Amino acid sequence: MTSCDYPNFKTHFSGLLEQAARAIISADTVLRIELTRTKQASHGDYSCNLAMQLAKSLHKNPREVAGLLIAALPASPHLEKVEVAGAGFINLFLTHAAKQQCVYQVLQGKAAYGHGGFGQGKKIQVEFVSANPTGPLHVGHGRGAAYGASLANVLSAAGFNVSREFYVNDAGRQMDILTLSTWLRYLELNDIHIPFPQNAYQGSYVRTMAQLIFQAHTNRYVHQPALLLDGLPAQVLETVVSTDEHLDILIANAKKILGQDYAYFHNFVLTEQLGDCRNDLMEFGVEFDVWFSEQSLYDNGAVARTMQLLEDKKYLYEQDGAIWFRSTDFGDEKDRVVQRENGQFTYFASDIAYHLNKFERGFDQVINIWGADHHGYIPRVKGALQALELDPSKLEIALVQFAVLYRDGKKAPMSTRSGEFVTLRELREEVGKDAARFFYVMRKSDQHLDFDLDLAKSQSNENPVYYVQYAHARVCSVLAQWDGQVDELNSADTTILTNPLELALLQKLIDFPDTVEMAAREYSPHLIAFYLRELASEFHSYYNSTRFLVAEIPLQNARLALIAAIRQVLINGLTLLGVNAPDKM
RNA sequence: GUGCCCGUAGCUCAAUCGGAUAGAGCACCAGCCUUCUAAGCUGGGGGUUACAGGUUCGAUUCCUGUCGGGCACGCCA
DSSP states (O other): OOTTTSOOHHHHHHHHHHHHHHHHSOTTOOOOOOEEEOSSGGGOSEEEOHHHHHHHHHTSOHHHHHHHHHHHOOOOTTEEEEEEETTTEEEEEEOHHHHHTHHHHHHHHGGGTTOOSTTTTOEEEEEOOOOOSSSOOBHHHHHHHHHHHHHHHHHHHTTOEEEEEEEEOOSSHHHHHHHHHHHHHHHHHTTOOOOOOTTSOOOHHHHHHHHHHHHHHTTTTOSOGGGGGTTOOGGGGTOSOOOHHHHHHHHHHHHHHHTHHHHHHHHHHHHHHHHHHHHHHHHTTOOOSEEEEHHHHHHTTHHHHHHHHHHHTTOEEEETTEEEEOGGGGTOSSOEEEEOTTSOBOHHHHHHHHHHHHHHTTOSEEEEEEEGGGGGGHHHHHHHHHHTTOOGGGEEEEEEOOEEEEETTEEOOOBTTTTBOOBHHHHHHHHOHHHHHHHHTTSOTTSOEEEEHHHHHTOSTTSHHHHHHHHHHHHHHHHHHSOSOGGGGGGOOGGGOOSHHHHHHHHHHHHHHHHHHHHHHTTOTHHHHHHHHHHHHHHHHHHHHOOSSOSOHHHHHHHHHHHHHHHHHHHHHHHHTTOOOOSOO
């Protein structure tokens, strides 16, 4: 059987219902055919509420409309029967043959089963993580990484041409603070002790970087540290409290004192942190097509050009020595500074240039995955796009709530600056990549995630990923004990598969491509995780109720074909989530 | 204070742009291994979907208000 003989049933039945509807309504009526999978077997396999939608405009009751629609419904070889039920639902029943043939679709489709053409090859960019390279990734970044990577996989499977991008904030003040922090720690190693500002980077990795530089260069970068405190009020030496101004003075002094060597420190810490980040993500199964440098937007003049564009369109003005963008023209609460009094561009300025650059690259859709704490930033970015006469609807911003950590039943503190945080690397080492990846996408991304570290570390069966992986391992075990090749199962007679458990499993396999499409449409990879749990659950029930390796060869082959197909779909789904499917557990 | 998000079983969460009797997991109770992996299965109890109104054939979903929680309100990124 070829794929054109075997349709997507949702699409197939939607088409039939549309034809039926056209026969009883006027041509200009807008139709929205909604076909949903039923929850109860007695309601058939697919259900449609079209009759209820049309009842009002036709001045007939919904059940009567449903009757008319069914009467006008073209015949289909895949349709066992159609019924009117409840308030006017049209319930469609698939033939057993249609379900049974799905096994061949899966076994022949292999890794491609579930992939579809919903995306029509459109170019879509997913930008995610984009963490400041100022320290290790923590578990909050981990969620964005897991969500973004899974979403990108899902979109790709659904037929989009996906580009995964990491925006490297290598130009900002935070990098200067990290550079300063590292130099201060380096000076300490040379027995020069300058009070370490409270709001500088406290993490031990800063000392580690200082150590590396010290080991390679001893006191080469000591210079004149006494000048570092120039311009600082005397009392800062007496107190640990430090302000932004304090840091800015230290940074400016450090640049002056170090001269060319400042660039060495800056480059060293950037390279070190970015490399660490990249390795961390790679080990987490998260890879990017593009690492986009913020600094490059300054180096190639993009920021200046973008500011000039806004200036030409009269969206910029000067006040209090700074340059402001009129974001209130586009619904923002207040106008925003793009160039500070000291001449420095803000993060927002380069971000406008970055988004202009994204649009110039010709994506049909751009998705930014941000931590939910950045939601207030959305209106100004969308406003900037409008100011540049770009279509804001092409930019989708998916907010990911931070994971809230619990340790010993209490919230664990998480702050990059204070150094009190659980890193993504620690999490991976403790619970494993698979559990972490699955755990992260078990919840809808815009919901808070309570991450119980003790539970996640427990390596017990409470980790839901084991349940799905175990189903896969069980199929592998059975097939290993059978002395045949899976390819032989393509000729199995699946019409023997008629018990309710088997029919439900067959329907579940049919659902997979629809689930992938839905996950892509809704930017919701968690649907894949839920689907996999359900498929695994139905398989485990089947496993416990039915013996596969039986004497009757046709029956055995039919059952083995089914579980081989289940295994394939488990693999395909787990792959979308970046989770391994081990043969043995 | 203003804006955005959220409130579903004891706990953590689903519920396909408004659909049929609101579903899972964990926890709890009772069962199932001389048979392909018990990291499994079967059965059971558990709900006024925060609260009060509104919209309609139908509301966990949309609107208004109240209460409770989170986040954001920088010339940080």
